[in-house]
Amino acid sequence: MKDDNFGEWYSEVVVNGEMIEYHDISGCYILRPWAMSIWEVMQTFFDAEIKKMKIKNCYFSLFVSSGVLQKEKDHIEGFAPEVAWMTKAGDSDLEMPIAIRPTSETVMYPYFSERIRELGDLPLRLNQWCNVVRWEFSNPTPFIRSREFLWQEGHTAFATKEEADTEVLDILELYRRIYEEFLAVPVIKGKKSEHEKFAGGLYTTTVEAFVSNTGRGVQGATSHCLGQNFAEMFQINFETEEGEESMVWQNSWAYTTRTIGVMIMVHGDDKGLVMPPKVASVQVIVIPVPYKDANSQGIFDACAATVKSLEEAGIRAEADYRDNYSPGWKYSQWELKGVLLRIEIGPKDLANNQVRAVQRDNSAKIDIPMADLTERVKEMLNNIQQNMFDVAKEKRDACIQVVHTWEQFVEALAQKKMILAPWCDEEKDVKARTKGDMGAAKSLCSPFQQPELPEGTKCFASGKPAKKWTYWGRRY
Ligand SMILES: O=C(C[C@H]1NCCC[C@H]1O)Cn1cnc2c(c1=O)CCCC2
Numbered sequence: 001m002k003d004d005n006f007g008e009w010y011s012e013v014v015v016n017g018e019m020i021e022y023h024d025i026s027g028c029y030i031l032r033p034w035a036m037s038i039w040e041v042m043q044t045f046f047d048a049e050i051k052k053m054k055i056k057n058c059y060f061s062l063f064v065s066s067g068v069l070q071k072e073k074d075h076i077e078g079f080a081p082e083v084a085w086m087t088k089a090g091d092s093d094l095e096m097p098i099a100i101r102p103t104s105e106t107v108m109y110p111y112f113s114e115r116i117r118e119l120g121d122l123p124l125r126l127n128q129w130c131n132v133v134r135w136e137f138s139n140p141t142p143f144i145r146s147r148e149f150l151w152q153e154g155h156t157a158f159a160t161k162e163e164a165d166t167e168v169l170d171i172l173e174l175y176r177r178i179y180e181e182f183l184a185v186p187v188i189k190g191k192k193s194e195h196e197k198f199a200g201g202l203y204t205t206t207v208e209a210f211v212s213n214t215g216r217g218v219q220g221a222t223s224h225c226l227g228q229n230f231a232e233m234f235q236i237n238f239e240t241e242e243g244e245e246s247m248v249w250q251n252s253w254a255y256t257t258r259t260i261g262v263m264i265m266v267h268g269d270d271k272g273l274v275m276p277p278k279v280a281s282v283q284v285i286v287i288p289v290p291y292k293d294a295n296s297q298g299i300f301d302a303c304a305a306t307v308k309s310l311e312e313a314g315i316r317a318e319a320d321y322r323d324n325y326s327p328g329w330k331y332s333q334w335e336l337k338g339v340l341l342r343i344e345i346g347p348k349d350l351a352n353n354q355v356r357a358v359q360r361d362n363s364a365k366i367d368i369p370m371a372d373l374t375e376r377v378k379e380m381l382n383n384i385q386q387n388m389f390d391v392a393k394e395k396r397d398a399c400i401q402v403v404h405t406w407e408q409f410v411e412a413l414a415q416k417k418m419i420l421a422p423w424c425d426e427e428k429d430v431k432a433r434t435k436g437d438m439g440a441a442k443s444l445c446s447p448f449q450q451p452e453l454p455e456g457t458k459c460f461a462s463g464k465p466a467k468k469w470t471y472w473g474r475r476y
């Protein structure tokens with residue numbers, strides 16, 4: 001059950017909901033069609049949006065030469081244990097080991113250096129949809145932490161910092177939309193602390209989600225301004241109009257298949273997955289309820305006609321005609337897969353030229369005349385999507401706890417809260433002071449929406465003058 005053994009509940013739901021199959025290499029998973037179709041819906045949205053921004057897709061090599069990987073030391077340091085290396089081909093050793101990309105800065109930036117010469121070459125804005133490998137050792141979790149995952153990584157270069165700063169926030173807004181408009185998951189936009197940011201960058205912005213059942217925050221997606229750090233390392237310069245050499249200002253940004261895991265954790269229940277209609281590959285499942293002892297062809301025809309008119313209205317509908325399963329079995333199977341709207345057509349419905357619609361999230365049952373079908377179903381799906389977001393936001397907001405002192409902080413942490421506290425922005429040992437078997441608390445982000453910070457407010461951890469409100473919590 002989700003409330004008493006979250007980890008067990010999650011690993012059962014992702015398998016029984018037909019999203020994941022295990023692979024014989026630990027930390028690696030099979031993404032089954034039921035999961036892949038969610039990825040594709042998000043990809044279709046995001047890809048269209050970045051195309052509007054004149055960002056172009058490309059594809060760089062999976063393989064990173066070792067020389068270039070060491071180039072940006074503070075980019076790599078602290079990550080090195082996660083880098084996977086290829087050392088052999090067949091039974092012959094490679095001269096030099098080759099790394100499998102954990103991210104593509106060092107693969108792409110030598111090309112950036114070649115390609116960018118003058119102002120006219122800017123802005124250079126590339127994106128790639130690919131897989132990356134990070135050989136993590138801490139507890140692997142389908143979608144949330146796997147050794148290989150799918151993502152998009154955007155890498156852009158500008159002549160000015162202002163252009164980079166603007167794009168960082170434009171992309172972060174797209175990530176917010178992916179979570180809030182598609183996955184119905186509320187997120188908080190903010191900035192990572194100096195300690196939590198991407199070491200190779202200038203600053204990191206993030207959308208932070210929160211799993212109320214476990215009281216853990218989860219980084220939803222990141223949009224970094226890299227400043228000129230990589231331009232310096234990789235000599236990415238251009239000649240300004242005044243004829244002087246200037247380094248470019250760069251960003252990099254990504255969201256990953258972790259998005260799917262967050263959606264499952266936030267919305268799933270004890271009946272299984274709960275799929276927001278916007279990302280569900282089947283939004284309506286039509287189930288025939290055949291006559292016991294009469295010909296049911298009329299019912300099957302009505303199901304086919306229903307699917308057809310829903311599809312013509314742009315609704316992703318399917319009928320389950322399997323005759324070796326009972327309607328009841330089908331109801332629970334499709335609830336397990338998280339389909340939010342079921343349409344039953346039995347003898348009575350046929351006689352009255354209506355269908356029975358059953359909502360999964362609140363078990364509401366309504367009879368809909370055939371004539372009003374597509375309009376009413378469209379309306380129900382929109383209401384379900386909105387309702388899922390509202391319920392998730394209420395649950396997340398109920399987990400937010402404002403604290404002012406260390407005692408209140410420790411208490412809130414024990415209650416699995418997402419803690420909002422005034423912070424001096426220097427304090428270093430909250431992590432050390434909260435180490436425990438549940439994992440330490442870390443800063444999640446400093447929200448762009450800062451509450452009032454009265455003069456003289458003290459930092460909850462150090463007692464020094466507080467500079468900003470910051471969210472804290474345990475996290476994935
Ligand atoms: O990947 C990034 C930064 C950046 N990479 C591109 C997309 C956006 C953003 O994720 C940070 N990072 C995380 N993890 C690792 C590395 C790393 O650079 C490099 C080595 C292995 C593990």
Ligand SMILES: [Mg+2]
Nearest residue numbers: 079082134136
């Ligand atoms: Mg990592």
